[in-house]
Amino acid sequence: MTDRRNQPLVSLDQASVMFDGNPVVDHVSLTVNRGDIVTIIGPNGAGKTTLIKAVLGIQPLTHGTIRKAPSIQIGYVPQHLQLQPTLPLSVRRFMALTGAPETDTRAALDRTGIGHLFRKSVHHLSGGEMQRLLLARALVRKPDLLVLDEPAQGVDINGQAVLYDLIRAVRDELQCGVIMISHDLHLVMAATDRVICLNQHVCCSGYPADISHDPAFVETFGRPVAESLAVYHHHHTHRHDLHGDIIEGQPETPHCEHDHHHAPS
Amino acid sequence: MPLLDLILDDFFWRALLGGLGVALLAGPLGCFVVWRRMAYFGDTLAHSALLGVALGFLFHTNLNLSVAATCVALALVLVFLSRSRALATDTLLGILAHSALAIGLVALSFMPDVRVDLTGYLFGDLLAMTRQDLAWIFGGGVVVLGLLWWLWQGLLMATIHEELARVEGFPVARLQLVLMVIFSLVIAVAMKMVGVLLITALLIIPAATARRLASSPEKMVLMAIGFGMVAVASGLGLSWNLDTPAGPSIVVSAFVTFLLVYSLIRRGRA
Numbered sequence: 260m261t262d263r264r265n266q267p268l269v270s271l272d273q274a275s276v277m278f279d280g281n282p283v284v285d286h287v288s289l290t291v292n293r294g295d296i297v298t299i300i301g302p303n304g305a306g307k308t309t310l311i312k313a314v315l316g317i318q319p320l321t322h323g324t325i326r327k328a329p330s331i332q333i334g335y336v337p338q339h340l341q342l343q344p345t346l347p348l349s350v351r352r353f354m355a356l357t358g359a360p361e362t363d364t365r366a367a368l369d370r371t372g373i374g375h376l377f378r379k380s381v382h383h384l385s386g387g388e389m390q391r392l393l394l395a396r397a398l399v400r401k402p403d404l405l406v407l408d409e410p411a412q413g414v415d416i417n418g419q420a421v422l423y424d425l426i427r428a429v430r431d432e433l434q435c436g437v438i439m440i441s442h443d444l445h446l447v448m449a450a451t452d453r454v455i456c457l458n459q460h461v462c463c464s465g466y467p468a469d470i471s472h473d474p475a476f477v478e479t480f481g482r483p484v485a486e487s488l489a490v491y492h493h494h495h496t497h498r499h500d501l502h503g504d505i506i507e508g509q510p511e512t513p514h515c516e517h518d519h520h521h522a523p524s
Numbered sequence: 525m526p527l528l529d530l531i532l533d534d535f536f537w538r539a540l541l542g543g544l545g546v547a548l549l550a551g552p553l554g555c556f557v558v559w560r561r562m563a564y565f566g567d568t569l570a571h572s573a574l575l576g577v578a579l580g581f582l583f584h585t586n587l588n589l590s591v592a593a594t595c596v597a598l599a600l601v602l603v604f605l606s607r608s609r610a611l612a613t614d615t616l617l618g619i620l621a622h623s624a625l626a627i628g629l630v631a632l633s634f635m636p637d638v639r640v641d642l643t644g645y646l647f648g649d650l651l652a653m654t655r656q657d658l659a660w661i662f663g664g665g666v667v668v669l670g671l672l673w674w675l676w677q678g679l680l681m682a683t684i685h686e687e688l689a690r691v692e693g694f695p696v697a698r699l700q701l702v703l704m705v706i707f708s709l710v711i712a713v714a715m716k717m718v719g720v721l722l723i724t725a726l727l728i729i730p731a732a733t734a735r736r737l738a739s740s741p742e743k744m745v746l747m748a749i750g751f752g753m754v755a756v757a758s759g760l761g762l763s764w765n766l767d768t769p770a771g772p773s774i775v776v777s778a779f780v781t782f783l784l785v786y787s788l789i790r791r792g793r794a
Binding site for chain 2: 312315316317333335337340342343345346347348349352353356357358380396400406
């Protein structure tokens with residue numbers, strides 16, 4: 260990766276989204292640079308999908324700002340797609356809806372390994388094939404930023420690792436930035452540059468090796484999960500109660516500055 | 525044009541022409557109803573058409589115009605209310621559908637000087653189709669088909685996946701609005717033919733029949749148009765020969781076609 264790397268593609272500054280007065284995304288600041296793979300993890304209802312939609316520009320912010328690189332091309336892989344079975348649709352037709360010429364759509368399908376399914380109906384695809392089709396649709400747009408919402412959902416365990424490898428390879432080829440939501444902690448840790456643990460606000464963020472030892476991470480995912488990933492720990496500036504709310508009296512900073520002291524556990 | 529005059533002077537030919545025109549519009553729109561699960565929504569708009577009739581009598585305006593306007597207004601109310609998410613959409617639709625129908629009936633009863641053939645509005649009166657109705661069907665039809673042709677890619681993409689369409693730069697909210705308006709226009713012209721209570725059937729049944737055979741969205745639309753036209757022609761024939769009501773006869777024909785296609789295809793595959 261050359262000089263183009265580290266160009267900021269999208270940055271959120273103190274971004275909040277409120278639904279009926281309740282913050283779903285609370286003062287989140289993050290930046291995705293070209294060449295980054297940023298993974299958002301967090302419990303259900305943590306606002307991960309809402310945050311992703313804010314990045315995509317289809318969810319307006321209540322507060323805060325979003326800045327995108329000029330004329331940025333975004334490729335989006337939505338959460339496991341349920342297509343209406345009443346709508347007859349072939350892989351070829353679905354790809355053609357991107358407006359790209361057929362040579363490009365074929366190349367994208369070949370790249371994600373489903374070129375042989377060109378004439379098949381989208382309703383006959385397996386979960387993994389569907390995710391590859393959606394990825395191919397995103398790739399054909401030659402994205403600067405790839406946004407994926409749980410790309411490995413509905414994919415078997417072997418397929419998941421292959422899919423994350425593919426995403427990484429695509430990042431290298433296109434020199435794009437990647438931001439994705441994932442629940443597959445072990446796989447994410449291996450395939451990611453930066454992890455953001457979200458629970459409305461940014462609980463903790465950092466390199467995969469560091470974050471699995473963060474107390475906030477342990478509280479969010481439970482001790483067994485964290486211990487299976489943990490080697491060392493560091494302090495956190497606030498604590499959560501069982502509902503994920505911040506316990507009063509604890510200092511709160513919007514994106515927590517952790518005082519790391521890396522002690523072996 | 526003496527030949528055209530000859531045809532338009534005959535009520536049966538007027539009915540057939542009008543019916544085929546409506547089938548031409550109901551095909552693509554019915555596909556959207558099936559794809560987007562808008563059957564109940566279509567029903568609600570159709571029910572509100574009767575309110576439009578009442579309003580048309582009240583303000584002495586053209587009935588087609590007032591029906592279309594009422595449908596558009598109700599569609600906008602529905603879009604607005606469903607965004608607030610206070611009630612489930614089907615509850616909301618149920619409330620509005622039957623309230624609009626009831627208000628329409630009550631309003632009509634307040635106009636004693638207006639003698640309305642209610643059956644005609646509820647079940648259609650195809651054989652009473654006038655030249656002016658034909659002009660509405662084909663004039664409105666050109667507008668509707670033109671819009672669909674122009675916006676086809678965006679409408680299709682928004683139907684497949686709304687958010688994906690938005691990210692890919694399609695103006696999804698505006699497209700949905702256009703689809704609502706088209707819907708209202710088609711209901712206004714189709715009401716004359718099959719009536720308020722049977723419009724949804726005319727939209728859904730040919731499209732559902734076509735789904736069994738079609739391999740692409742466009743083929744499904746063309747087949748839905750074809751099946752709709754067959755239903756109109758055979759329904760009218762049935763009505764002519766057996767003196768059955770025209771609107772229900774068309775729906776029965778569509779239903780028989782549906783049954784035939786589904787049973788034959790299933791047998792073929794088994």
